[in-house]
Amino acid sequence: MEQKPVLIVGGGLAGLCCARELSRQQVPVVVIESEAEIGGRVRTDLVDGFRLDHGFQVLQTAYPEATAQLNYPALQLRPFAPGALIRTQGRFVEMSDPWRRPDKLLSTLFNGVGTFADRLRLAKLRWNVCRKTDAEIRKTPDLSTRRFLLETCGFSPDLVERFFRPWFSGVFLEKELATSSHYFQFLFRIFATGNASLPAEGMAAIPQQLAAALPAGSIRTGTKVTSVSPHAIQLEGGESLEARAVVLAVAGPEAARLSQGSITSPAACSTTCFYFAAAKAPMSQPLLVLNGDETGPINNLSVVSNVAPSYAPENMALISVSVTGEMTADLQQMESAVRQQLNSWFGSAVTTWKLLRTYRIPFALPAQPPGSLAAPEKSFRTANGLFHCGDFTASASIHGAMLSGRLAAQQVIASTR
Numbered sequence: 001m002e003q004k005p006v007l008i009v010g011g012g013l014a015g016l017c018c019a020r021e022l023s024r025q026q027v028p029v030v031v032i033e034s035e036a037e038i039g040g041r042v043r044t045d046l047v048d049g050f051r052l053d054h055g056f057q058v059l060q061t062a063y064p065e066a067t068a069q070l071n072y073p074a075l076q077l078r079p080f081a082p083g084a085l086i087r088t089q090g091r092f093v094e095m096s097d098p099w100r101r102p103d104k105l106l107s108t109l110f111n112g113v114g115t116f117a118d119r120l121r122l123a124k125l126r127w128n129v130c131r132k133t134d135a136e137i138r139k140t141p142d143l144s145t146r147r148f149l150l151e152t153c154g155f156s157p158d159l160v161e162r163f164f165r166p167w168f169s170g171v172f173l174e175k176e177l178a179t180s181s182h183y184f185q186f187l188f189r190i191f192a193t194g195n196a197s198l199p200a201e202g203m204a205a206i207p208q209q210l211a212a213a214l215p216a217g218s219i220r221t222g223t224k225v226t227s228v229s230p231h232a233i234q235l236e237g238g239e240s241l242e243a244r245a246v247v248l249a250v251a252g253p254e255a256a257r258l259s260q261g262s263i264t265s266p267a268a269c270s271t272t273c274f275y276f277a278a279a280k281a282p283m284s285q286p287l288l289v290l291n292g293d294e295t296g297p298i299n300n301l302s303v304v305s306n307v308a309p310s311y312a313p314e315n316m317a318l319i320s321v322s323v324t325g326e327m328t329a330d331l332q333q334m335e336s337a338v339r340q341q342l343n344s345w346f347g348s349a350v351t352t353w354k355l356l357r358t359y360r361i362p363f364a365l366p367a368q369p370p371g372s373l374a375a376p377e378k379s380f381r382t383a384n385g386l387f388h389c390g391d392f393t394a395s396a397s398i399h400g401a402m403l404s405g406r407l408a409a410q411q412v413i414a415s416t417r
């Protein structure tokens with residue numbers, strides 16, 4: 001008799017990794033995705049020959065789950081240089097990782113951001129996070145990242161404000177550094193031991209690679225799920241499908257809606273990303289630029305084509321500019337404030353930059369306050385018998401989404417054997 005498939009609602013990284021693990025164990029699966037394309041928050045548009053990711057984002061090569069599940073050489077990863085360029089008090093200063101860029105040691109030591117003692121504290125933090133396991137980190141108090149940096153590590157407020165705040169508010173997509181210090185320490189280790197990188201064909205190459213490993217016919221796109229129960233789903237248009245088990249692999253708010261409240265949606269962290277085309281790149285380094293001043297809307301900027309030339313047509317530059325939060329601000333006013341700030345950084349050439357597209361993403365990441373990170377042994381089953389996965393069930397990242405998908409699949413197999 002033909003086995004009913006496991007139905008996975010959502011074709012983002014979590015849903016695809018869940019499907020992959022189930023397929024590996026010979027369990028039939030169908031992924032049902034409401035959009036025309038898979039990938040969820042990791043997608044890329046082709047616009048006038050430019051590759052525009054849906055909001056600036058990068059793959060960290062040290063993510064354990066990505067390392068285990070992805071074929072990195074096939075993604076043709078293009079790395080950012082370790083470190084960042086900080087725009088502060090009218091100039092750009094480089095903050096490099098001296099372990100990986102010893103040639104930048106002197107310029108980093110004397111760049112005027114933070115104190116000399118901060119450099120020693122940075123070395124100590126790096127040593128600590130690289131030495132400790134996640135389980136050891138979890139035994140320490142979970143504070144906000146800001147409190148951890150100021151009180152536990154003893155960094156100067158200057159270093160926190162001009163370096164950690166712009167860097168990590170662009171990662172957490174919240175400006176207060178209110179995110180869990182356990183998660184911060186995990187990420188600091190990931191940043192210290194791998195590269196931030198972009199696949200040559202855009203971030204969408206990641207879900208595409210995962211989907212390519214699934215049996216033909218196991219993904220159904222352009223199909224919205226309207227309601228679910230533990231062994232059936234209802235589609236928009238009235239069709240219903242029976243399942244061996246149902247896995248919700250949608251973002252937090254939709255998971256709360258479809259599970260009728262048995263899953264609680266986390267608060268949202270938001271971002272807006274402006275992509276500009278320029279005839280000439282405003283800088284030559286493949287470095288992330290951080291706004292180290294508290295003025296202006298910009299959080300970070302990247303000349304994406306310096307990192308991955310395939311993101312732009314020949315002799316053109318692609319620049320991404322990200323603004324954290326600010327979902328209620330008028331978009332045109334935001335663009336003009338962004339341009340004004342860019343003008344003060346790079347001069348009047350900015351007036352020739354063409355805005356290609358703006359991505360405004362209200363639910364970019366789930367908030368992760370102290371205490372919110374899931375224990376590794378957590379259950380991916382809700383009280384009413386549904387399974388679920390997604391970044392908000394593990395950690396707000398590519399790593400978390402992929403890991404949650406695989407772990408949820410293992411629990412489905414264990415409970416339906």
Ligand SMILES: Cc1cc2nc3c(=O)[nH]c(=O)nc-3n(C[C@H](O)[C@H](O)[C@H](O)COP(=O)(O)OP(=O)(O)OC[C@H]3O[C@@H](n4cnc5c(N)ncnc54)[C@H](O)[C@@H]3O)c2cc1C
Binds near residue numbers: 249250398
């Ligand atoms: C701008 C931005 C920058 C980021 N930067 C980074 C970064 O640099 N590094 C990093 O590690 N992470 C980053 N992230 C986070 C990372 O992209 C996400 O954590 C991850 O992609 C979440 O995957 P997911 O599968 O959990 O959810 P999603 O990708 O949200 O997938 C859910 C899927 O479910 C589908 N769906 C929803 N409702 C229904 C329905 N009713 N029926 C059928 N399908 C449905 C959706 O269309 C979607 O495809 C960033 C995210 C954003 C938005």
